[in-house]
Every structure is written in C-alpha cells, then in structure tokens.
Amino acid sequence: MARRKPDLDALLDKLGYRFEKPELLERALTHVSAPGAGGQSYQRLEFLGDRVLGLSIAEMLYAAFSDAPEGELSRRLAELVRRETCAEVAIAWDVGPYVKLGAGEAHSGERRNLTILADVCEAIIGAVFIDGGYAAAKELVERSFGGLLNAPRRALRDPKSALQEWAQGKGLPTPIYAVVEQTGPDHAPRFRIVVKVKGVENEFGTGTSKRIAEQAAARGLLLREGVWTEEEHGVA
Structure with missing residues (x-):
C-alpha cells in the first residue's frame, strides 16, 4: 500500500x-x-x-x-x-x-x-x-x-585552548600539564593531572584519560580565576 x-x-x-x-x-x-x-x-x-x-x-x-x-x-x-x-x-x-x-x-x-x-x-x-x-x-x-543563541550545544572552546589563549593574552608562558597520580587497573585507569600557569595557583583535574583530566584541570582553573562562569561552562 x-x-x-x-x-x-x-x-x-x-x-x-x-x-x-x-x-x-x-x-x-x-x-x-x-x-x-x-x-x-x-x-x-x-x-x-x-x-x-x-x-x-x-x-x-x-x-x-x-x-x-x-x-x-x-x-x-x-x-x-x-x-x-x-x-x-x-x-x-x-x-x-x-x-x-x-x-x-x-x-x-x-x-x-x-x-x-x-x-x-x-x-x-x-x-x-x-x-x-x-x-x-x-x-x-x-x-x-x-x-x-544563548544555549550552545557544545562549549564554544575546549578548556585547554581557552586556557592557553588566556595565558598568552596575559603574556604568560604556555600552561604545563603533568600527571600527579595514576590509579586503577590498566583497562580502567584514572588520572590526576596538575596544570601549572606562571604566577597562578596550580589546579588539578581527574579523568579516565590524560586528555579528560587535562581538560578538567584547565576548566577548573578558568572557573576559579573567573575567566569562565559556572552558568556557561560548568560541568554538565
């Protein structure tokens, strides 16, 4: 039919x-x-x-x-x-x-x-x-x-890129990321990462991969320093 x-x-x-x-x-x-x-x-x-x-x-x-x-x-x-x-x-x-x-x-x-x-x-x-x-x-x-217009489906910038732009805008060196701790089994690891920006207090982030942990650390620093706001860039 x-x-x-x-x-x-x-x-x-x-x-x-x-x-x-x-x-x-x-x-x-x-x-x-x-x-x-x-x-x-x-x-x-x-x-x-x-x-x-x-x-x-x-x-x-x-x-x-x-x-x-x-x-x-x-x-x-x-x-x-x-x-x-x-x-x-x-x-x-x-x-x-x-x-x-x-x-x-x-x-x-x-x-x-x-x-x-x-x-x-x-x-x-x-x-x-x-x-x-x-x-x-x-x-x-x-x-x-x-x-x-005011409800973007994704973050307008990923946190690492935004943090690097912010640091460069203040004349600071590129942020440095380092693994502080890795826990869990090989098939399900969990990473704790520190991000360091000259003249700014260190920030930490955790995640199931280094990339996710780095993004979490960068997001935390941006939120703490008031560069981002919880309303627009807080963790969903």
Whole structure:
C-alpha cells in the first residue's frame, strides 16, 4: 500500500510561513534519491539556504552580543550553523514525514538521518528566500534558531585552548600539564593531572584519560580565576 501523503498545512504552520510558490517547498523536501527527482532535488536550495542562514545568524549574533569580539562571534556562528543544530531545527519542524525519498532510503530509515534533516532545513530556508525574499527568510531563522543563541550545544572552546589563549593574552608562558597520580587497573585507569600557569595557583583535574583530566584541570582553573562562569561552562 502506498504511503499516505502528509498534509503540508501542519508543516507550514510550524514554519510560520505560507508560500506563494508551493512548488519551492516541494523541491526543498525532495531528496536526490526520490523517483523522478532529477535536477529538482533540494541540493541547489540547500546551497543557497546555507548562505542565507549564515548571514541571518551573523546579523542576530551581532545584535545580541554587542560587546563580543570577532572570535567569539565566529565560534557562536559555527555552533549555530553546524549540521547537528540544523537537524535539531528540522526535527522541531517535524519535516521527516514530508521528505521525499527513494524506496531504499525510505525503508532504511533515512527520514531520521541527521545529514538529510540538516540539508532539508537549509533547503527550506533557501526556498523561503526565493519565495519571499531575505526578510521572510531571516524571520524564519529568527523564529527557529533564536532560542538557541544563548544555549550552545557544545562549549564554544575546549578548556585547554581557552586556557592557553588566556595565558598568552596575559603574556604568560604556555600552561604545563603533568600527571600527579595514576590509579586503577590498566583497562580502567584514572588520572590526576596538575596544570601549572606562571604566577597562578596550580589546579588539578581527574579523568579516565590524560586528555579528560587535562581538560578538567584547565576548566577548573578558568572557573576559579573567573575567566569562565559556572552558568556557561560548568560541568554538565
């Protein structure tokens, strides 16, 4: 029995946008594997939507973080336009049932494939841009990504990199890490690491690998010195 075609009205309600040219949304939902897709898959719209998304997010960040330096804005931008974030937005839109796939892809569960969901997210943004212009596309991005501006999925910087940047900014030598103690059996070791920064009290971290322990030590020092805050960079 053929799969029932889902009602696009529910998707349009979640997008908060009505198309003058509905065929653009149809194309944005069409994977290259779909029967008869040919040159009418979402790939070109995805290319365009990726650029529209980047500009929209950049504008939002520029307005929201008026005191942030360029480096922080760049890191926030990269976090918000990454595949996983776009897929998260597509899941919130519930686009999966609407994506047109080839029979093999449909049966193998590709409607839940994060890469496809992320691609469709960008393609829809591109479709709205063509249909309604940049203002309409930016409004869609603001509605869908705005709540994520202050809730990054990952730390904007790993602690070791952040600590090294902080030390360099103060004219200090590169932080030094050393193993203080290793406990546990060979198959499940636990490390205690000290990080040393000239002129600053040492900090310690523990973990199941040297890397994890080093990151914990660096995070602890950054939090203790007030470079990072618990709200944004505390241990989850």
